[in-house]
Amino acid sequence: MVLTVQNVIDRLIEPVGTIQNTVDTLKFGNPNMEVRGIAVTFMATQQVIEQAIKLGVNLLITHEGLFYSHIDNPDILEGSKVVGEKKRLIEESGIAVYRFHDYVHRYQPDGIMAGLIEALEWKSYVEKNEPTSTIVNIPPVTVREIAQYVKTKLGLEFVRTAGELSQNCTRIGLLAGYRGGGTLSIPLFEKENLDLIISGEGPEWETPEFVRDAGYQGKHKALIVLGHAESEEPGMQYLAEWMKTVFPDIPVHFIPEKALFQVV
Numbered sequence: 001m002v003l004t005v006q007n008v009i010d011r012l013i014e015p016v017g018t019i020q021n022t023v024d025t026l027k028f029g030n031p032n033m034e035v036r037g038i039a040v041t042f043m044a045t046q047q048v049i050e051q052a053i054k055l056g057v058n059l060l061i062t063h064e065g066l067f068y069s070h071i072d073n074p075d076i077l078e079g080s081k082v083v084g085e086k087k088r089l090i091e092e093s094g095i096a097v098y099r100f101h102d103y104v105h106r107y108q109p110d111g112i113m114a115g116l117i118e119a120l121e122w123k124s125y126v127e128k129n130e131p132t133s134t135i136v137n138i139p140p141v142t143v144r145e146i147a148q149y150v151k152t153k154l155g156l157e158f159v160r161t162a163g164e165l166s167q168n169c170t171r172i173g174l175l176a177g178y179r180g181g182g183t184l185s186i187p188l189f190e191k192e193n194l195d196l197i198i199s200g201e202g203p204e205w206e207t208p209e210f211v212r213d214a215g216y217q218g219k220h221k222a223l224i225v226l227g228h229a230e231s232e233e234p235g236m237q238y239l240a241e242w243m244k245t246v247f248p249d250i251p252v253h254f255i256p257e258k259a260l261f262q263v264v
Contacts, residue, residue, distance in 0.1 A: 001233060002034050003034065003035045003247065003249075003250060004031065004032050004033060004034060004236055005026065005029060005030065005031045005032070005033050005035055005059055005096045005098070006031040006032065007035070008038065008061075008098075008247070009026065009031070009098060009130065009242070010037055011104050011246060011247075012061075012098075012103060012104075014102060015060070015104045015107055015108070016103050016105075016107065019102055019103060019106065022101075022102045022103070022144070022172055023065065023070065023071060023072065023099055023101055023102060024098075024099050024100055024101055024102050024103050024212045025088060025098075025099060026096060026097070026098050027066055027072060027097045027098065027099055027242060028095065028096060028097040029058075029059070029094070029095065029096025029097060029098075030092045030096065031091060031096075033058065033059075033096060034243070035058060035059050035250055035252075036056065036057065036058050036093055036251075037055065037056055037057030037058060037059070037238075037250060037251040037252075037253070038057055038060075038061065038243060038247065038250060038251070038252045039052040039057045039060045039061070039238035039252075039253045039254075039255050040060075040061045040236055040237075040239055040252065040253070040254050040255070041057070041060065041061070041062050041063070041236060041254070041255045041256070041257065042062070042063045042064060042229055042236045042256075042257065043062065043063070043064045043229060043234040043257055044060060044062035044064075044066050044088055044097060044212070045257055046085070046089065047257065048060075048062075048255050048257055049086070049089055049090060049095070049097075051093060051255050052253075052255060053089075053093045053095060055253055055255075056251075057095070057179075057251065057253065058094065058095050058096060059095070059096045059097075059098065060095055060096070060097045060098070061098050061100050061239075062097060062098070062099055062100070063100060063101055063104070063112070063232060063235075063236050064099075064101065065081075065099060065101075066086065066090075066097065066099075067083055067086075072099065097228055098163045100239075102236065104239060107169070108129075109129040109134070110129070110131070110132075110134075110176075110235075111201075111235055111238065111239055112176050112177065112232050112235030112236070113129070113133075113134050113174065113176050113235065114234065114235065114238055115234040115235030115237060115238025115239065116175070116176050116231060116232070116234045116235055117134060117136075117232060118234065118238055119153055119154060119202060119234035119237075119238075120150065120153050121153065122136050122138065123139045124230070125137055125163070132175065132179050132184055133173050133174060133179070133184065134173070134174045135171065135173055135174075135192055135194075136171075136172050136174065137170055137171055137172075138169075138170055138172060139170070140168045140169070140170050141168065142165065142166055142168055142169070143161060143163060143164065143165045143166070143167050143169060143171060143196060143222045143224070144165040144166065146169060146172075146196065146198075146224065147159050147161055147165075147224055150198065150224065150226065153176060154226070154230060154234065156226065156227075156230055156259070157259060157262075158263050159224050159225060159226055159227075159230075160224070160225040161222065161223065161224050161225070162208045162211040162212060162222065162223040162225075163196075163211050163212075163214075163215055163220065163221055163222030164215060164220060164222065165222075167195065167220050167222055168195070169195035169196040169222065170195060171193060171194045171195050171196075171200065172194065172195065172196045172197070172198060173185070173188050173189070173192060173194045173196070173197045173198070173200040174197075174198050174199075175188075175197060175198070175200065175215075176199075176200050176231040176232050176235065177200040177201070177228055177231055177232045178200060178201055178202065178228060179199060179200065179202070179224060180197070180200055180201050180202030180207055180223075181197030181202035181203050181206050181207065182202070182207050182210060183206075183207030184204070185197050185199060185202065185206070185207040185210075185223075186206070186207060186210050189210070189214075189221055194221070194264075195220070195221065195222065196222045196223070196224065197221075197222075197223050198223075198224045198226065198231075199223070199224075199225060199226070199231065200225075200226055200227060200228045200229075200230070200231030200232060201225060201226075201227060201228045201231075202225075207223055208225075211223045227259075227260075227261065229259075229260060230256055233256060236254065237254045237256070240253070240254035241254075
């Protein structure tokens with residue numbers, strides 16, 4: 001039986017059902033095209049697209065958008081030579097590109113969070129899964145030790161921290177991606193009596209400043225910021241491994257990207 005692009009999309013969204021007003025649409029390509037191979041990535045950078053083409057796949061699944069905003073709208077960048085070259089590469093190659101963001105976050109549990117927890121080997125410590133966070137309860141360890149552990153498990157050169165590094169932690173909130181802002185993180189600190197939040201990213205004047213004031217008041221809280229890609233890429237790798245079991249007759253590849261920011 002021929003496997004089409006639409007067949008793959010239907011299988012990916014099946015656990016959730018239809019979401020209205022979603023960014024998860026086919027950005028390039030024909031939904032009726034036969035799939036010869038699949039590549040999965042967190043961010044479809046120019047380099048990732050070129051690697052996918054070299055691998056011989058004709059369907060690329062990306063978590064984040066192609067054109068530098070959550071709502072893909074290349075028209076606002078009309079005239080950009082960078083956008084033009086990227087679009088030309090995709091169109092000339094014939095590769096289909098599907099954005100898979102909203103649905104995977106609606107999986108039960110959140111598919112991106114599941115991948116992060118798997119990478120950290122904290123599945124046995126999970127206390128509860130919420131729609132936007134996961135609470136884990138681990139044996140007591142310092143913030144410094146957790147930071148080193150996370151760097152090792154995720155292969156990161158650095159993380160950013162706020163709070164006292166020597167503070168012991170047991171109750172931790174995990175918030176992947178752009179969920180580290182005060183609207184989600186600060187109430188979670190209070191509601192769940194957390195010692196530490198590990199997040200992808202968020203405004204620096206929100207949760208980090210709450211942590212600073214909490215420490216000054218003697219209410220010890222800590223924050224570890226991984227970076228958006230660093231917190232969500234494990235989830236897309238997790239998805240790729242799952243897709244290998246769902247489509248065993250089709251080559252499925254995970255394509256990572258190099259860290260965007262560097263320490264200088």
